[in-house]
Amino acid sequence: MMRTWKKTALGVMLGLLVPAAAHAVDPPNVDLTRAEEISAGRCSLCHGPEGDSASALYPRLAGQHHQYIAKQLADFQSGRRKSDTMGSMAADLKPEEMLALGVFFEKKPTKARDARDADLVAVGRFVFHRGNEFSGVAACSSCHGERGLGTEQLPRLAGQVPKYIEVQLKSFEQRERTNDNAIMHSIASKLTELEVKAVAAYISTLD
Numbered sequence: 092m093m094r095t096w097k098k099t100a101l102g103v104m105l106g107l108l109v110p111a112a113a114h115a116v117d118p119p120n121v122d123l124t125r126a127e128e129i130s131a132g133r134c135s136l137c138h139g140p141e142g143d144s145a146s147a148l149y150p151r152l153a154g155q156h157h158q159y160i161a162k163q164l165a166d167f168q169s170g171r172r173k174s175d176t177m178g179s180m181a182a183d184l185k186p187e188e189m190l191a192l193g194v195f196f197e198k199k200p201t202k203a204r205d206a207r208d209a210d211l212v213a214v215g216r217f218v219f220h221r222g223n224e225f226s227g228v229a230a231c232s233s234c235h236g237e238r239g240l241g242t243e244q245l246p247r248l249a250g251q252v253p254k255y256i257e258v259q260l261k262s263f264e265q266r267e268r269t270n271d272n273a274i275m276h277s278i279a280s281k282l283t284e285l286e287v288k289a290v291a292a293y294i295s296t297l298d
């Protein structure tokens with residue numbers, strides 16, 4: 092709440108002429124130098140130096156909640172969330188390094204993506220805010236928030252790479268995403284192909 096307020100006030104003061112400021116995170120005390128070192132040596136190759144890769148295959152980490160990042164890294168390491176790529180990347184990270192990486196990436200600035208297909212985005216906006224009462228899909232916003240910003244327990248979706256969202260919704264449906272998939276499995280299994288594409292397109296335009 093505070094963060095939104097601050098960001099809005101700043102935006103108004105600066106006449107909204109500047110790109111979104113880096114996120115004000117109230118971080119636990121972590122070693123950001125160490126996080127930067129690990130990121131430069133190992134993560135930036137795919138996730139980009141600013142937590143935003145150019146490839147459609149890799150999720151944006153910029154702005155993501157540090158608790159969620161640290162939790163996912165722990166799950167990749169233990170194998171709860173199966174991933175050939177991330178399993179080896181997280182293999183030797185210490186818990187304090189996972190948390191430091193989380194804070195490091197959460198602080199990175201985010202921005203919305205351009206809407207490529209306005210009609211598709213409009214369908215996605217409906218699904219995101221209203222769900223689909225005919226097939227029993229809950230509105231995404233009821234958990235992920237009106238602007239897709241998530242919470243400490245729930246991932247931020249706003250501005251995420253659309254292809255990554257699509258792939259995750261498919262893997263929740265198939266239970267190929269192996270950790271904590273109960274809630275999202277029941278949602279993803281009711282989404283049509285069109286709804287998946289549309290909601291992913293809409294989410295990417297949020298910031």
Ligand code: HEC
Nearest residue numbers: 133134136137148149150160163164174175176177180192
């Ligand atoms: C070779 C490419 C590659 C490298 C290098 C890499 N990642 Fe990833 N990362 C991925 C892919 C692909 C995924 C999506 C999960 C999957 O499909 O297995 C992912 C997912 C993640 C996620 C989960 C994001 C979410 O929204 O759930 C986090 C957190 C993450 N990576 C952090 C890191 C960190 C920290 C490093 C460096 C230690 C790193 N990654 C290095 C490719 C990479």
Ligand code: HEC
Nearest residue numbers: 229230231233234245246256259260270271274275278290
């Ligand atoms: C009842 C609450 C709830 C609703 C409604 C909900 N989600 Fe989620 N979603 C979650 C939870 C909880 C997680 C985190 C799972 C985890 O911790 O691994 C999640 C995770 C995700 C992820 C993975 C993000 C990442 O970074 O990997 C995506 C994508 C997602 N949700 C999309 C959606 C979409 C699209 C909708 C609407 C069609 C939706 N969710 C509706 C609770 C919800």
